[in-house]
Amino acid sequence: MSQVTLHVPKISCGHCVMTIQRVVKEEVAGVGEIVGDIEAKTVTIDYAPPADLEAIVACMTEWDYPPDPA
Numbered sequence: 001m002s003q004v005t006l007h008v009p010k011i012s013c014g015h016c017v018m019t020i021q022r023v024v025k026e027e028v029a030g031v032g033e034i035v036g037d038i039e040a041k042t043v044t045i046d047y048a049p050p051a052d053l054e055a056i057v058a059c060m061t062e063w064d065y066p067p068d069p070a
C-alpha cells in the first residue's frame with residue numbers, strides 16, 4: 001500500500017473533498033481511503049496496484065481538481 005498527499009489549490013469546501021473522494025474511488029481501481037484537509041487544501045490517498053499516482057492525478061485533473069506537481 002502506498003500513500004500520497006497531494007495539494008489541490010481548487011479545494012474550497014467539503015463538497016470539493018467529497019467529489020474527489022467519490023470520483024477517484026470510482027474511477028481508479030486500487031484506491032483505498034482518501035482523507036481530505038480543507039484548510040490545507042490537500043487529499044491524502046491510500047492506493048495499491050493497479051492504481052498508480054499517474055492514474056490518480058489524471059482522474060483528478062479530468063474532474064477539474066488538478067493537484068500541484070509533486
Ligand SMILES: [Cu+2]
Nearest residue numbers: 012013015016
Ligand atoms: Cu467545494
